[in-house]
Amino acid sequence: MNQRNSVFRWRPPPLLAASAAVHLGAAAALIARPRAWPWALSVLLANHVVLAAAGLWPRSQLLGANWTRLPERGGLTPSAAITIDDGPDPEITPRVLELLEAHGACATFFCIGERVLRYPDLAQEIVRRGHIIENHSQRHRHNFSLLGPSGISSEVSQAQESIFRVTGSSPQFFRAPAGLRNPFLDPVLVRLKLRLASWTRRGFDTVSADADAVFGRLANALQAGDILLLHDGNAARTRRGQAVILDVLPRLLDALTARGLKSVTLRSALP
Numbered sequence: 001m002n003q004r005n006s007v008f009r010w011r012p013p014p015l016l017a018a019s020a021a022v023h024l025g026a027a028a029a030l031i032a033r034p035r036a037w038p039w040a041l042s043v044l045l046a047n048h049v050v051l052a053a054a055g056l057w058p059r060s061q062l063l064g065a066n067w068t069r070l071p072e073r074g075g076l077t078p079s080a081a082i083t084i085d086d087g088p089d090p091e092i093t094p095r096v097l098e099l100l101e102a103h104g105a106c107a108t109f110f111c112i113g114e115r116v117l118r119y120p121d122l123a124q125e126i127v128r129r130g131h132i133i134e135n136h137s138q139r140h141r142h143n144f145s146l147l148g149p150s151g152i153s154s155e156v157s158q159a160q161e162s163i164f165r166v167t168g169s170s171p172q173f174f175r176a177p178a179g180l181r182n183p184f185l186d187p188v189l190v191r192l193k194l195r196l197a198s199w200t201r202r203g204f205d206t207v208s209a210d211a212d213a214v215f216g217r218l219a220n221a222l223q224a225g226d227i228l229l230l231h232d233g234n235a236a237r238t239r240r241g242q243a244v245i246l247d248v249l250p251r252l253l254d255a256l257t258a259r260g261l262k263s264v265t266l267r268s269a270l271p
Contacts, residue, residue, distance in 0.1 A: 010190035015054060015062045016183055019047055051183060055145050058179025058198045064186030067173070067197040069225040070269040078224035079262040081269065082107045082252065083199065084245070085136055085175065086206075086233025088115055088122040092243045093232045097129055099246070103253040105263035107131050110175045110197075113138035113159030115233065120166045127167050132265040135159045135171040135194060145180035153188045160192060173197045173266050197266055202229035203248060209236045211247035218248070219255045227266070228252070 012020070023044065054062040061068075070081055084107055087093045093109075100107055109126050111133050116123045126133055137144060138158035147155065156174060164170045174194040176185065181196075189196055203214035218228050230252075235243035256263055 008190050008193050010187050013062060013064055013186070015051070019051060019183075023047070055182045056180060058176070063181060063183055064189070064196060067195060067227065067266065069200050069227060070264075070266070071271065072225065073269065073271075077262045078260055079264040079269070080222065080224060080226040080228060080256055081266050082228050082230065082249075082263050083110060083175070083197070083266065084108070085110045085229065085231045086115075086140065086235075087111055087231075088119050088126065089233045089235075090119055090122060092235060092245065093122055093126070095246055096232050096249060097125065097131075099249050099253070100131070100263075101129060103250070103257070103263075105253050105256075106265050106268070107263065108134055108173070108265045108267070109232075110134050110136035110173075111163065112136050112140045112233065113162035114140075116159075116166050117162050123163070123166045127169065132267050133163055133167055133169070133171065134173040134175065134197070134266065135163060136175050137177055138162060140177045142177065144177045145182050147182075147184070149184045149188070152182075152184050153191075156185075156188050156192060156194070160194075172270070197227065199229040200226040203244075205244040205248065206231050206234045206236055209238055209244060211238055211244050214244055215248045215251050218252055222255055222259055222261070224261055 054060045059068045060066065070079065084096065087109060088111055109131055111123065123133060135156060137155045139155065141155065144155060160171060172195060174189055175197050179198050201218055203218045205214045208214050230245045230248065232245055235245050238244060238247060253263065
């Protein structure tokens with residue numbers, strides 16, 4: 001089996017294997033000693049709390065592989081990845097593209113499938129300018145992490161189809177809405193040959209209108225391999241009514257240049 005195929009062969013991570021053992025042990029205990037049900041129930045509840053906590057931690061590796069940094073690749077120009085979520089947005093995305101072009105930078109756009117279908121010309125423009133569109137689910141449902149296997153499969157696979165239909169290219173990465181997920185996601189991603197990507201640090205630019213604070217969260221201790229998160233969709237607005245990303249992005253690109261870092265797409269960092 002070659003390396004590429006082995007990446008997409010699903011194996012339950014240790015936490016899920018342990019969880020299965022806990023469930024089997026609790027079932028066996030109930031069969032042997034029915035009066036032990038309070039103990040068995042307590043153990044199962046504790047197990048599910050751990051699973052939920054793992055899903056609520058966007059950068060967690062406990063439920064499966066997760067890109068939180070770019071892989072190290074010796075001999076190449078030091079780089080970082082700017083990722084932009086929740087678009088495309090007809091007001092903001094064109095201005096983001098202009099800023100990126102002015103700095104000679106590439107970015108990864110995690111787009112919502114419905115929005116790609118709604119604004120196909122804009123999605124195609126993202127690709128035409130040398131950027132990459134990846135999968136951010138079909139509808140960006142706020143209850144995504146509560147969906148079962150079929151619901152998660154539908155959200156991810158529909159977005160995959162929508163993006164391919166418009167751009168002619170299939171995404172190779174997936175980012176969960178708000179970064180939240182559950183144990184059903186990883187097998188779906190493996191089946192669709194997608195890698196999960198979160199981030200090294202985020203600016204919280206959907207909730208913070210303070211561009212200085214957003215920039216500080218992203219640029220503090222900025223270093224090679226960082227994956228940085230901003231939003232062109234659902235963006236907070238400054239007091240002047242401008243999307244925060246439009247204030248932050250030029251400064252962030254200048255900070256990358258000052259540190260000798262090249263802005264690259266996630267896909268370009270694949271082995």
